[in-house]
Amino acid sequence: MRRWNGWGDDSVHYPVTPETMAFLEKKLGPGKPPKDISLSEAVAGVPVSRLPEHPLISTDALERLRHSAGQSLADWINLRGGTVPAFPDGVAFPATEREVRAVLRYAQDTEARVIPYGGGTSVVGHLSAGSDNDRRPALTVDMGRINSLLELDEANHLATFEAGVRGPALEKALRVMGFTLGHYPQSHEYSTLGGWVATRSAGQFSLGYGRIERLFAGGMVETPVDSLPLPVLPASAAGPDLREIVLGSEGRLGIITRAAVRVKPLPEVESFHAAFFPGLEQGVAAVRDLARSSLPLAMLRLSLPEETDNILTQAGNSPALKLLKGWLNIQGVKEGRCMLLYGAVGGRKQVRRALSGAREIIGQRRGVSVGAGPGRKWQKQRFLVPYLRNTLWEAGYAVDTLETAVTWSRVPATVQAVESALRNGLRDIDEKVYVFTHLSHVYTHGSSIYTTYLFRVADHPAETMRRWKQLKTRASETIVSYGGTISHQHGVGVDHRAYLEAEKDDLGMEMLRSICRTMDPAGMMNPGKLL
Ligand SMILES: Cc1cc2nc3c(=O)[nH]c(=O)nc-3n(C[C@H](O)[C@H](O)[C@H](O)COP(=O)(O)OP(=O)(O)OC[C@H]3O[C@@H](n4cnc5c(N)ncnc54)[C@H](O)[C@@H]3O)c2cc1C
Incomplete structure (x- = not known):
């Protein structure tokens, strides 16, 4: 069963080693397990629905609770503290495109707001039913039943799925036929194809397979005014590409029902x-060179010094690890070191060429290759790591992440400024913040910057929320002032909304608003998110 107030399947636990706990206590002080509300208390807090009955819509309180939030830290604080600002009045479970259209008509008739819901893994407040002072009832549309493979066109290397398909089911359907999409966000276990498109998602192998923008070939969007087909063409010079408008639309234009x-x-x-x-400078230079090398690599992930230190601490204190650290010391790779994970996928020859080319560039930047052991471990654990958030919360530590992308020359200064804004962000109350960063999506002209930060959960949810807001605001303002995008992969939702204008400018914002007005004149689609 999926956790109602945390990440993932409730039978899966990610234990923390005593070394990690001691390390965190040293960084932040001892954590105090928070007094979270129980599921029955949370269900009791769900008010009576304002929506009339409909065969496709559930008004069950548990269902409405489960669909009231995503996975942002603010969502967690609200769910666990009993402070969810608003609940959807109903949850629709359409199973066909025709039923999606019926649900949209019902929403129009009842003047309800519509919140499309994929896998519920949003980390920026996309799914909240609280929308400023909007008093209209809220209807969440769960796409989980629209999840089939409609066509695998082997001749043209295209697959068409219904948009509610989750990552593992999508890959399974393709793999039995000898194909893959290769799109693996860390939320793969639950996130959906429609959600990836609606948020412009980036998977762990974006270097090899491309972000979702490169993979999304066309499909169908059901809007309040009409259906919008997006034809699949290899390329087109016939005016602006409408797929680009649907990518990142965050449920504002309609419901994506199908995607090729x-x-x-x-x-x-x-x-x-x-x-x-040996240090950040050499590591960043190496990933930049690798990004420009045109070697057929699928993945690069450079952990900056603090994250490297964290990974090595979490790995425990085995003799093999001691040996590795000793050997790195002899090679001149000591304190301040950065760990790079790099990988290739493809034919045997191509992979061999990519890896040996990568090793050459790594050597030119004074990197020391240590083989496939850490890579294998990463591969095994890559979808398990989010479970650590549950364990740490229960020990009294809140974990959040944020991300941006900047051109190469701005990477070091931006990392430093964002980390420092967070590290000093709770000085006013004498609380420490533990911060670390990696670069995991790289381009010829720049890189994403992905920062994780931890702080202690307070005695009251309101204070934990205040701490989070203060940190998030400081980091977001820093990102914008350093010319970074407010989101490289998580989207805008509510949490980044205030910073979108800095990127799009006045005219760009008006263009986006006018597109929303055209597709959704009554403003019923996920209002308050993105814009
Ligand atoms: C642990 C964790 C790790 C993550 N790692 C990554 C990562 O590596 N890369 C990455 O890109 N993101 C990552 N994310 C963020 C998140 O998983 C992505 O934004 C994902 O694309 C959301 O997909 P979803 O199906 O869960 O959508 P939801 O969270 O359900 O919805 C997100 C937004 O998309 C809209 N939407 C969803 N489905 C549709 C549809 N069919 N039609 C129209 N609108 C729709 C919703 O209205 C909402 O605005 C991570 C999140 C978590 C919790």
Whole structure:
């Protein structure tokens, strides 16, 4: 069963080693397990629905609770503290495009707001039913039943799925036919194809397969005014590409019901390796060179010094690890080192070429290759790591992440400024914040910057929320002042809304608003999110 107030399946736990706990206590002080409300208390807090009955719509309190939030830290604080600002009045479970249209008509008739819901993994407040002072009832539309593979067009390397398909089911359907999409956000277990498109998602192998923008070939959107088909064409110069308007639309234009994606034959080999650099400067230079090398790599992830330190601490104190640290010391890779994970997928020859080319560039930047051990471990744990958030919360530590992207020359200064804004963000109350960063999506002209921060959960949810808001505001303002995007992959939702204008400017914002007015004249689609 999926956790109602945390990440993932409630039978899965991610234990923390005593070394990690001691490390955190040293960084932040001892954590105090918070007094979270129980599921029955949370259900009792759901008010009576304002929506009339409909066969496709549930007004059950538990269902409405489960669909009242996503996975942002603010969502967690509200769910666990009993402070969810608003609940959907109903949850629709359409199973066909025709039923989606019926649900939209019902929403029009009842003057309800509509919140499309994919896998519920949003981390920026996309799914909240509280929308400023909007008094209209809220109807969440769960796409989980619209999840089939409609067509695998092997000749043209295209697959068409219904948009509610989750990551594992999508990959399974393709793999039995010898294909893959290769899109693996860390939320893969629950997030959906429609959600990926609606948020412009980036998977862990974006370097090899591309972000969802490159994979999304066309589909269908049901809007309040009409259906919008997006034809699949190899390329087109026929005016602006309407797919680009749907990508990142965050449920504001309509419901994506179907998506065609570019697929690839299953790779023969997947191989992930690690290397260490003496410091940030050499590590960043190496990933920049690798990004520009046109080597067929699928993945690069550079952990900056604090994150590297954290990874090595979490790895425990085995003799093998001691040996590795000793050997790195001899190679001149000591305190301040950065760990790089790099990988290639494809045919045997292609993978061999990519890895040996990568090792050459790594060596030129004074990197020390340490083989496939850490890469294999990462591969095994890559979807398990989010479970650590549950364990740490229960120990009294809140975890949040934020991300941006900037051009290469701005990377070091932006990392430093964002980390410092967070690290000093709770000085006023003498609380420490533990911050670390990695670069995991790289381009010829720049990189994403992904920062994780931890702080202690307070005695009262309102104070934990105040701390989070203060940190989030300081980091977001810093990102904008350093010319970074407010989101490289998580989207805008509510949490980043105030910063969108800095990127789009007045005219751009008006263009976006006018598109929303055209597709959704009554403003019923996920109001308050994005814009
Ligand atoms: C632990 C964790 C790790 C994550 N890792 C990554 C990562 O590596 N890369 C990344 O890109 N993101 C990541 N995310 C963020 C999140 O998973 C993505 O934004 C994802 O694309 C959301 O998909 P979803 O199906 O869960 O959508 P939801 O969270 O349900 O919805 C997100 C938004 O999309 C809209 N939407 C959803 N489905 C549809 C549809 N069919 N039609 C129209 N609108 C729709 C919703 O209205 C909402 O505005 C992570 C989140 C978590 C919790």
